[in-house]
Amino acid sequence: MGFDRLIEAIAEKKNPTVAGLDPKLDYVPEYIRKQSFEKYGFTLEGAADALLTFNKGLIDALCDIVPAVKPQCAYYEMYGWQGVRALYETISYAKSKGLFVITDGKRNDIGSTMEAYAAAHLGKVSVGEKTYAPFDSDALTVNGYLGTDGVAPLLPICREQDKGIFVLVKTSNPSSGELQDKILDGNTVYRTMGAMCEKWGEDTRGKYGYSAVGAVVGATYPQQLGELRNALPHTFFLVPGYGAQGGGAKDVAPAFDKAGRGAVINSSRGIMCAYKKGDYAETDYAKAAREEAIRMRDEISSVL
Amino acid sequence: MGFDRLIEAIAEKKNPTVAGLDPKLDYVPEYIRKQSFEKYGFTLEGAADALLTFNKGLIDALCDIVPAVKPQCAYYEMYGWQGVRALYETISYAKSKGLFVITDGKRNDIGSTMEAYAAAHLGKVSVGEKTYAPFDSDALTVNGYLGTDGVAPLLPICREQDKGIFVLVKTSNPSSGELQDKILDGNTVYRTMGAMCEKWGEDTRGKYGYSAVGAVVGATYPQQLGELRNALPHTFFLVPGYGAQGGGAKDVAPAFDKAGRGAVINSSRGIMCAYKKGDYAETDYAKAAREEAIRMRDEISSVL
Numbered sequence: 309m310g311f312d313r314l315i316e317a318i319a320e321k322k323n324p325t326v327a328g329l330d331p332k333l334d335y336v337p338e339y340i341r342k343q344s345f346e347k348y349g350f351t352l353e354g355a356a357d358a359l360l361t362f363n364k365g366l367i368d369a370l371c372d373i374v375p376a377v378k379p380q381c382a383y384y385e386m387y388g389w390q391g392v393r394a395l396y397e398t399i400s401y402a403k404s405k406g407l408f409v410i411t412d413g414k415r416n417d418i419g420s421t422m423e424a425y426a427a428a429h430l431g432k433v434s435v436g437e438k439t440y441a442p443f444d445s446d447a448l449t450v451n452g453y454l455g456t457d458g459v460a461p462l463l464p465i466c467r468e469q470d471k472g473i474f475v476l477v478k479t480s481n482p483s484s485g486e487l488q489d490k491i492l493d494g495n496t497v498y499r500t501m502g503a504m505c506e507k508w509g510e511d512t513r514g515k516y517g518y519s520a521v522g523a524v525v526g527a528t529y530p531q532q533l534g535e536l537r538n539a540l541p542h543t544f545f546l547v548p549g550y551g552a553q554g555g556g557a558k559d560v561a562p563a564f565d566k567a568g569r570g571a572v573i574n575s576s577r578g579i580m581c582a583y584k585k586g587d588y589a590e591t592d593y594a595k596a597a598r599e600e601a602i603r604m605r606d607e608i609s610s611v612l
Numbered sequence: 613m614g615f616d617r618l619i620e621a622i623a624e625k626k627n628p629t630v631a632g633l634d635p636k637l638d639y640v641p642e643y644i645r646k647q648s649f650e651k652y653g654f655t656l657e658g659a660a661d662a663l664l665t666f667n668k669g670l671i672d673a674l675c676d677i678v679p680a681v682k683p684q685c686a687y688y689e690m691y692g693w694q695g696v697r698a699l700y701e702t703i704s705y706a707k708s709k710g711l712f713v714i715t716d717g718k719r720n721d722i723g724s725t726m727e728a729y730a731a732a733h734l735g736k737v738s739v740g741e742k743t744y745a746p747f748d749s750d751a752l753t754v755n756g757y758l759g760t761d762g763v764a765p766l767l768p769i770c771r772e773q774d775k776g777i778f779v780l781v782k783t784s785n786p787s788s789g790e791l792q793d794k795i796l797d798g799n800t801v802y803r804t805m806g807a808m809c810e811k812w813g814e815d816t817r818g819k820y821g822y823s824a825v826g827a828v829v830g831a832t833y834p835q836q837l838g839e840l841r842n843a844l845p846h847t848f849f850l851v852p853g854y855g856a857q858g859g860g861a862k863d864v865a866p867a868f869d870k871a872g873r874g875a876v877i878n879s880s881r882g883i884m885c886a887y888k889k890g891d892y893a894e895t896d897y898a899k900a901a902r903e904e905a906i907r908m909r910d911e912i913s914s915v916l
Contacts, residue, residue, distance in 0.1 A: 421686045
């Protein structure tokens, strides 16, 4: 309950990072693409096979270093239902290697539609006499613009099946302030959204004090990260924007509480494309990813 | 450009409504489910086949009455990648029958991730020497919480490939006011979001004055619907909340401009589940849907 599983995985690996699996076809080494295209032709199935092969190599190389992975739905949907099948297979493979999986879908809707997303990504569905867990992730990112009606349908699954959600609060992009920094009723939009996360999570707190309703707070706004860490003592943070987007270890330090808990830091391109920097052969992409993950772990540990 | 195709389809059919295709398995008549389960067993594939068969029946019965359909992604993802394949096949079948397709995914992200969603749902992707349109919808619903970085990546596709987006402005659910009605810098969040739509759409206006950046504005808040219609003269509205959610013809009337244009009204359950009301056999579900669509068309026409 309340991200306890993730918190314990972080403690075990002494590493509060999550590796983003956002596999654009351009990121996939050519020798993998070639193999997949030889098998399936220049098809969406071929592209999906290349993504999956790439991901499996990354997962094998990272699974004893990082506690979690975060596949981003967009990069799978981009290759049609065949890509979405690769998402399913990626999640399933990562879980088989003991990783905590956060599906980055930023899903949002209301009532029975949001229940459908909850069932899809975190829960189960009935088909006649059988029951399936369609994507079966451990956590899902969610956009809270629709208010409580958009978040409440996820809470029973969080409670009953020990799953979590991360609500967008302060995102890492340059224009995030257009709406999120505006002052409403004497408070910013992102603070209001943060306060809603605390409230939504009230009944789902685990043994470390954090609820199952986490928040996405970007590494690119370290001041707001610290401010929110203080204001939201029961809200676990997923922090994007480290590395490629410009955030460094010092920028993410304010995301953690005094016990060094309370946040997981995402790196996607930095890890996935590590082989494109430095002196690596394409075939060493997994080794390069592992070395970058170790470097990132040590860098973040040094500021905690 | 700028929803011209949708506006002309509405004029041709004298019907400003869009039929929501949100096929929960419970909505599918038992005889269809039975057929699919006999073919594929109690599997996700069986569920997906039932959804698709149901949808095709609806599309056949509706395609000369309604100008557009709106499949809701959640109900397809709920049945795994097999369900997402049924989404693809539904879109493809609807387009083959001349319908304008709005994918209701409320997608949101930034930069290259949003570009990936744009390519997935509206655009094209390259795989080696080939090019594919993975889902190839005509329009996509989008959540604008991330600001311009989340919307800008969609605009080139809207311009170059004559597609559209609908940004959530004022949603139809009871708790939508928690954030959307709050006052920021002297204005409500939903008005601020509406003003951003006008700005985002500036370069994509078509011959009827509407841009390719539309807005989702719920039928359940008729006063705000009228207020936004006046404030956003170039923003086409997608209006959910008619029927099952409580909005009636009088409630949606303020969504239209003086020429009777400017909005499309969604009904999902009202049309899909029409056979469950009244004196219909299960096998007449498509006939019931058609009759409800005609009733709705006439009801809305009467207030325009």
